[in-house]
Amino acid sequence: MAAERVSKRRRLSPPDGGKGTVPGFAQWDIEQDYEQRSRKGKKDKGEKLLVRTAEGWKENQRLKEAEQNAANEDADSFLASGGEDDDSGVADVEPKTAQKSQLPPKELIRQAKEDLARIASHVSEDPEENIAQLGQLAQLAQSDNLTVKKLALGTQLAVYKDIIPGYRIRPQSKEDMQAKVSKEVRKLRDYEQTLLSGYKEYVQMLSKLAGDSQMGGIAIACATALLTSVPHFNCRNDLISLVVRKLSTRSLSADARKCAEALEQLFHDDEEGHASLEAVGQLTRMMKGKNFQINESVLNTFLHLRLLSEFTHKASTNHIDKDDAQDAQPRKKLTKKDREHRTKRERKVMKERKQVAKELQEADAVVSYEERDKNQAETLKLVFVAYFRILKARVQHLMGAVLEGLAKYSHLINQDFFGDVLEVLKDLISEAEASLQPDDEDDDGDEVDIDAAAERNVTRESLLCIITAFALLQGQHDVAKSANTLHLDLNFFITHLYRTLLPLALNPDIELSAKSAHLLDPNGLATPTAKDTKVNVATTTVLLLRSLHSVLLPPTATKSVPPVRIAAFVKQLMSASLHLPQKSTIAVLGLLREVTKTHAGKIAGLWNTEERRGDGVFDATGAAVESSNPFAATVWEGELLRLHFDPRVREAVLGVQQNVIIKAEGR
Incomplete structure (x- = not known):
């Protein structure tokens, strides 16, 4: 028995002291853990400690205040960054945000920068694991400090641009939520839905702050950056609506000019045509609702559409004429001798391969040319509707932009529409000449005519009408073929140009553009109009040369x-x-x-x-x-x-x- 007891003691206390033979709990520092454990008896004793006063026995107020001060000193960080356990979950922000009013503004901003940098790095490194931390960024954006709020909005912009996928996320329906899927699919769906909900809240916040005087600039900058960088993602319609609302005024601010530049870039980079169609639709509705009392820079954004270089069909305000060259040739019907013999199994395999190829094409987001042509056709109809409504309403400050646009898209206008367009251009020139005639019946007629001429600039308008009329004829590739059926009388425009040559030679402002009179504000400082696009800012000399070149050196039928x-x-x-x-x-x-x-x-x-x-x-x-x-x-x-x-x-x-x-x- 003695030998057995000795051997048992040796097993419990090995002489080598190795950790491999000792149970796990024996390696714990039990004494240290016990030393750091809270003492409940001490806490109860401190709470029940009474002090004798003249009124009797009462609680110790000094001890109670000391405990409260100690608790406040523990929460010394903005949003309490904590340890490693807080990285994968949403922090309990509400109790800790109450401490920010006690910190100086500089310290508050410094701690906010640290927290924003930490959260952004975590989400960017592993979005699927740390996607829940987007809620912390949203909480920081609700701060009362404007600097912290701006930093939070900018951080959210950078994070979303980094983690947004290259496809749209479809919101889950009730059937999708109740369907049985694998663990990996469920995890991916949860990640996508969390990302989508956070992004929607962020876009809604930008829409709400866009009208604020202090936060409007940063909100619009974030919205335009999202619209140009991730136009394929969800909430695109909301971003376009925000931008269009900012462009619904006659005079554009600096933020509105950013919105116009964002739309121009969106039109230029759009390959599928979906975003352009939505933007043009909202712009035309806004113009009609405002009775076309907008800045001409908004209308000039249409000239950046990709219709000019890609779309080839002719269009009007209500229909599109597509080329029937391919449809005119009947398809050759194969006979049984010409057909390649395939067995039933081979036909089934080929059908399956076609289906797989179609699904791969959709998965790879390959641009469908038919769908793109359809979107561009609808966009072109909306543009023509806007142009002709402005011509019909005689909106004087938009005439230059409209005529420039018609000249640009002249090769896309249906020939059946030429007669109406030319009649409108003739009426514009006649009205311009009539506006220059003095009105003897009205005592204030001279003053009114001078103001109207200054605003309208009838000389430039007449030259633009002539350029547009000749562009309608020269932009058609099939005019020479249909010369017997198409009769366009341009003698009216040629005669008007001939009669205006000598008066234009005596014009002292012939080398000034339409924007030259607005280059200086009342304070003598240069305004942003000096660096506008080159639409409707050409000098009168340039417009005159373009008109003369169309009359004297036409590209086709030179001998005529x-x-x-x-x-x-x-x-x-x-x-x-x-x-x-x-x-x-x-x-x-x-x-x-x-x-x-x-x-x-x-x-x-x-x-x-x-x-x-x-x-x-x-x-x-x-x-x-x-x-x-x-x-x-x-x-x-x-x-x-x-x-x-x-x-x-x-x-x-x-x-x-x-x-x-x-x-x-x-x-």
Whole structure:
């Protein structure tokens, strides 16, 4: 028995002291754990300790205050970052946010930065495990401190841009929640739904703060960043609505200009067309609701749509004409001899492969060309509806943007719609001319006409109408084929352009754009309009050259330009060059150099008195181009321009004359 007791003691107390043979609980530091354990008896004794006073025995107030101060000192961190156990769950924020009012603002901001950095790093490193910490970011965004609130919104923006997947998340229905799925699928669904709910709350907060004077700037910056970086994700419609609401005023602020730039980038980067269709739909509804009292920069965003380079069909406000070239050719029906023989099993396998390929295409989010064309067709109809409503309502401050847009999308307008468009353009030019006439019946008519002309800028409007009219004709690829059925009379626009050449030459603001008068505010500082897009900001000289190039150098049917028209415009432009500023004179002579290079044989007689073809006198102020008798005159203005003080003008004149001499010698 003694030997057995000795052996038993040796097993319990091994001489080597190794940990491998000792049970786990023997390795615990039981004494240390017992020492750090709270003493309930001491707590009860402290609570029941009484002090004798004149009124009797009462509780010890000093001991009670000391315990409260000790508890307050333990909560020394904003949101109590805690240890490792707090990383995977949502912290109990409510009791600890009560301490932030006791901290100085600098300390509060410093601790908020630390907490935001910690939470953002945890969520970005492992989103599936730490997705619940998005709630802490949302709680920080509710802070009363504006700096902390802005930091929280910016942090949420960075986190969501980092963890948002490349697909839309479908909200779960009741059937999906009750369905039996594997553990991995359930975990993924919980992660996606938590992410989606947090993102929705964040977007709703941005929408609420967008109208705030202090937080509006940061809210709009976050919303535009989300719209341009993750336009495929959920809540896109809410973000577009936020941006469109900011653009519904006549004068745009700095935040509104950010929204306009965000829409331009969205239109430029959109490949499928879904986001563009939603944005254009909301913009057109907003314009109609505001009676088109908006800034023209909002309308100019339409010019950044990808319709100009991708869409090929013709459209109007109510239908789309698609190319029937492929449909016109009947499909060749295969006979039994031409068909490849397949067994029933092979046909079944091929059908399954087609189904799998279709599912893979949808999973890879490959852009469907048919769906993209459908979205772009609907977008184009909405754009045309907006343009023609503005033309019908005669919204004067938007005429330049509308005409520029029609000129850009002229190759997409249905030919059946040409007649109505040209009639509207003629009416605009007629109204512009009528607005320049003084009203003798109204005493205040002169003042009203001056203000209306200043706001409307009828000269630029007329030139834009002419450019749009010729762009409608030149933008069609099938005009030459349908010349017998399509009759477009553009003589009205040609005559109007001819009559405005001399008055434009005497215009002192011909080298100023529509935005030049607004480049300085009343304080003398440059405004943001100086760096706007190049839409409707071209100088009057540039618009004039575009119009003349369309009339004298059309891209198609060059030989059809009558010699009388070319000679009349050349003579008129040479006379106008004597009065134009230096840069405009060089530009006009450059255009005449191209004209003489192409049509020198038709107008060579203007430079040689011995080859005069007409009798009578040249009428420079005639009402019609053909009746001005240009071949009865000579281009004597070239001799004066050869003595111009600018050597570039002298060189340009010599270039024009050299083309005529070379053409004459070639004959």
